[in-house]
Amino acid sequence: MIQLAYPLALVSLVAIPLVLALHLLRPRRRRVVLSTIAVWQAALRDREGGHGFRRLLRNLSLLLLLATALVLGLALTGPQWLTSTANDADIVLVLDVSASMKSRSGIGSTRFDQALAVAASIVDGLPRNGRALVMTSGRKALLRTGFETDRGALRRALAQLRPGDEAGRPREALALALSLVRGRSDSRIYFLTDGAFDPDVDPGSPQVVFRVVGEPARNVAITRFDLRQERASDDRFQVLLTVRNYTGTPVTVPAAASLNGRELFKRTLELAAQGEQTLVLPFAGRALGEAMARIELDDDLAADNLAYAALNSPASLRVLLLSRGNFYLESVLAALPNTEVVKREAADGEDIAQLARSHDVVVFDGVAAPELPPGNFLLVDTVAPGLPFADAGRVTQPRILGSGPSALMRNVDLAAVQIDEARRVAVDKRAPGLQHLFWSAQTDLALALIDESRKLVYLGFDLAGSNFPLQAAFPLFVSQSLEWLRPRADDRLAHHVAAGSAISLYVPAGEKQVIVRGPSGKDETLEAIDGTLVFDATASAGIYRYSAGNVTQSFAVSLADARESDVNRRWSQGEQRQRADTAGSGAQALLPLWPYLLVLALVLLTLEWFVWAGSRSGA
Amino acid sequence: MSMTPHAARPAGRELVFDETFLRKLEQLELLARKIFRGLLRGERTTSRRGRGLEFSDFRHYRPGDDFRHIDWNIYSRLDQLFLKLHAAEEDVTLNLIVDTSASMGFGEPSKFDHARRLAAALAYIALNNLDRVAVSAFADGLSARLPPAKSRQHMAQLLGFLADLRCTGVTRLGASLRDFVSRTRGPGLAILISDLLGAEEAQAGIEALCYGGHDVVLIQLLAESEIDPPLEGALQLVDAETGDELEVTVDQELRRLYQQRLEGQLRDVESFCRRRGVEYLRASTAIGFEDVVLKYLREGRHLR
Numbered sequence: 001m002i003q004l005a006y007p008l009a010l011v012s013l014v015a016i017p018l019v020l021a022l023h024l025l026r027p028r029r030r031r032v033v034l035s036t037i038a039v040w041q042a043a044l045r046d047r048e049g050g051h052g053f054r055r056l057l058r059n060l061s062l063l064l065l066l067a068t069a070l071v072l073g074l075a076l077t078g079p080q081w082l083t084s085t086a087n088d089a090d091i092v093l094v095l096d097v098s099a100s101m102k103s104r105s106g107i108g109s110t111r112f113d114q115a116l117a118v119a120a121s122i123v124d125g126l127p128r129n130g131r132a133l134v135m136t137s138g139r140k141a142l143l144r145t146g147f148e149t150d151r152g153a154l155r156r157a158l159a160q161l162r163p164g165d166e167a168g169r170p171r172e173a174l175a176l177a178l179s180l181v182r183g184r185s186d187s188r189i190y191f192l193t194d195g196a197f198d199p200d201v202d203p204g205s206p207q208v209v210f211r212v213v214g215e216p217a218r219n220v221a222i223t224r225f226d227l228r229q230e231r232a233s234d235d236r237f238q239v240l241l242t243v244r245n246y247t248g249t250p251v252t253v254p255a256a257a258s259l260n261g262r263e264l265f266k267r268t269l270e271l272a273a274q275g276e277q278t279l280v281l282p283f284a285g286r287a288l289g290e291a292m293a294r295i296e297l298d299d300d301l302a303a304d305n306l307a308y309a310a311l312n313s314p315a316s317l318r319v320l321l322l323s324r325g326n327f328y329l330e331s332v333l334a335a336l337p338n339t340e341v342v343k344r345e346a347a348d349g350e351d352i353a354q355l356a357r358s359h360d361v362v363v364f365d366g367v368a369a370p371e372l373p374p375g376n377f378l379l380v381d382t383v384a385p386g387l388p389f390a391d392a393g394r395v396t397q398p399r400i401l402g403s404g405p406s407a408l409m410r411n412v413d414l415a416a417v418q419i420d421e422a423r424r425v426a427v428d429k430r431a432p433g434l435q436h437l438f439w440s441a442q443t444d445l446a447l448a449l450i451d452e453s454r455k456l457v458y459l460g461f462d463l464a465g466s467n468f469p470l471q472a473a474f475p476l477f478v479s480q481s482l483e484w485l486r487p488r489a490d491d492r493l494a495h496h497v498a499a500g501s502a503i504s505l506y507v508p509a510g511e512k513q514v515i516v517r518g519p520s521g522k523d524e525t526l527e528a529i530d531g532t533l534v535f536d537a538t539a540s541a542g543i544y545r546y547s548a549g550n551v552t553q554s555f556a557v558s559l560a561d562a563r564e565s566d567v568n569r570r571w572s573q574g575e576q577r578q579r580a581d582t583a584g585s586g587a588q589a590l591l592p593l594w595p596y597l598l599v600l601a602l603v604l605l606t607l608e609w610f611v612w613a614g615s616r617s618g619a
Numbered sequence: 620m621s622m623t624p625h626a627a628r629p630a631g632r633e634l635v636f637d638e639t640f641l642r643k644l645e646q647l648e649l650l651a652r653k654i655f656r657g658l659l660r661g662e663r664t665t666s667r668r669g670r671g672l673e674f675s676d677f678r679h680y681r682p683g684d685d686f687r688h689i690d691w692n693i694y695s696r697l698d699q700l701f702l703k704l705h706a707a708e709e710d711v712t713l714n715l716i717v718d719t720s721a722s723m724g725f726g727e728p729s730k731f732d733h734a735r736r737l738a739a740a741l742a743y744i745a746l747n748n749l750d751r752v753a754v755s756a757f758a759d760g761l762s763a764r765l766p767p768a769k770s771r772q773h774m775a776q777l778l779g780f781l782a783d784l785r786c787t788g789v790t791r792l793g794a795s796l797r798d799f800v801s802r803t804r805g806p807g808l809a810i811l812i813s814d815l816l817g818a819e820e821a822q823a824g825i826e827a828l829c830y831g832g833h834d835v836v837l838i839q840l841l842a843e844s845e846i847d848p849p850l851e852g853a854l855q856l857v858d859a860e861t862g863d864e865l866e867v868t869v870d871q872e873l874r875r876l877y878q879q880r881l882e883g884q885l886r887d888v889e890s891f892c893r894r895r896g897v898e899y900l901r902a903s904t905a906i907g908f909e910d911v912v913l914k915y916l917r918e919g920r921h922l923r
Contacts, residue, residue, distance in 0.1 A: 033857045
């Protein structure tokens, strides 16, 4: 069975009427009517040494040209000879849907189009009772069908496939495919790919048959794009842009970036062959909104000529302070930027779970804490039930003996801290997620705990009975504790992920329903669990917006992957071919016919030259 | 040079020769090499033994012979009986057979005009010698025929007949001459005027004439452009009779090969004629038909 890898190349067959037209338009011979041409025919035969095939040669020249055009046209379509399987072995079709499959290949087609054509031909060549399964290999491996004997269902599944903007991880896909055919040595896995991955992807199994499509491509790509608000200043931000040339020749690439539609810069980059250039440019103002970088050139892969970033205004940290009054703590919380503090003396009669959902952090300062629901909590001189540490009395003037390597204790100097009295806690040291922040000889003075639904920081003494609030370490400790409880450091960085990756979206406390709108403009309503939504439908690059309650934020998805943008083949087919040759009768052989057609065209052209030369010397 | 077929249709008036030419023609006398039976006695003796005055031959006496023809002088010298034979005096039917195929339309003047004028001149001479003259035209078959007549008033009718001929079609010489022989009542002098170009079964046709008892004269007419074609370069040659086409690039070498091949064909025809006792004359349209009649035919055995 013959199938065409580039059916659109059949357009080149218009060369045949062109040849005919040129033949018809060639200078006409002067027409002369004679009483008889018999004598001329005899004279011509005399000159040709008695061989009367001059007329044949003249027509042969045209026929050879037409045949050459036909053969070249067919060669451009990439015909392949597909042998049918001889048995009923199962087939797993793994289609590479990574971004490199979007590369142009052939006339008007992409590598993915060619892979689909090969997949369709394999489906067509299935034996009567043969089964096949379709799966895709992107950043994740996804099963698109079960094992099907219905060719129509398989074709429909193939027709729905599209390549994404994500970097591929073929190793995982092949591992999954191999697990599907485990124990069935006659089954085959056809991996339809462009081979733009590292050789170690090949699992070396004789069951895996690589069908490599695509031609060498030239690509220039944005491999990094980022925006960052300078930490030292809220009025300055930086843009990072890296562009890489994957071609073997130097290129000049216009590059530009914009923020909220306003152009930030436009530069022309001179990139050496296989070279890379990185721009780090400072700009005044706040980096808020949606940013896009682009390079303008016509290469074979357009997906990596654009990159996106999004910077959201950091949300205020909402802190509920349950305290009968704490000057030091209130002062520190009030001093923290972008923090809203709600103060109450107690939460009696209120649903603590509701309070925890509606605030980022709940602080219990010297007030009794109930069993803690999911949420973020700071316990000061109080202990809640149901924790891996419990109240076990009090100790006087505990001396701080050490501190742990926690992020909460970074740069916190406790050397001068003195404590009049502290709570003694009995700690379950085997409890998972428990960190010892600092301690005395008698008891832990500060702990941090993270479990499935809760994060809390425990400080085991009254601030008023200590000089800790007077130390520089105190505001640092409080700030780092709040940051750990509800991280906000990322708010100063661009909010973006690689295509195909999952992203955690933090939604305001109390909100569950999240509406995500992707680059296509289609809305998807999802449910957040405990204030977080893990979103992984990021196969397409672009700006994504998500809304929860009355808050709308955005994040960006880009390819920006230096390995994926290297679209030329890095995997060698030689070893695989050798394996396929020894794989037995279960494998299908897909023999590319274009080299043979090319040789045939050369032979035809050579013959035509001889005929032409012969006709010049003859009639 | 125009090589398109010439619609050779000279008016009958053109075929009326001037007085000088007619007087020259009257001095010519047609002879027939063979003696053949004539329907009427004319001014010519034939090889048929008969009661003419002109001595022909002797032969041994056979029982039953007329004693009046025994040569008694020989008997007295040799003591053997010989009969004295005399040639019978008979008139001659001149059959003019004119090729009217499309190839005859070529040349300047056209071979067709040349042929008709030749035919007219020969007919005139024959009629002046009180011979019968018939004219037949052929191309892909015997197309027209003017029955034999011997009166000089027949000349006007003959000129009109020739003037009405058209040259068209292919040359099927063999079939045409066989048809001619089957329709002709007795042998005579048959003068075939043709270019023999593209002629099918030419030799078979001439042989049929010979077998029919005719004294055959072949006048092969060629145009100068056929003998030395003024062609050069890339050409598409078209056969006027068959419509066949031939793409050819004519150079000096090919012209030479053409002339060699043409000369070979002419030699073949001439050789064949010699073997068959056919008088063969080759004429070019470049030579005026008067000269052909006065010079070429004078050199033949049919004029004296």
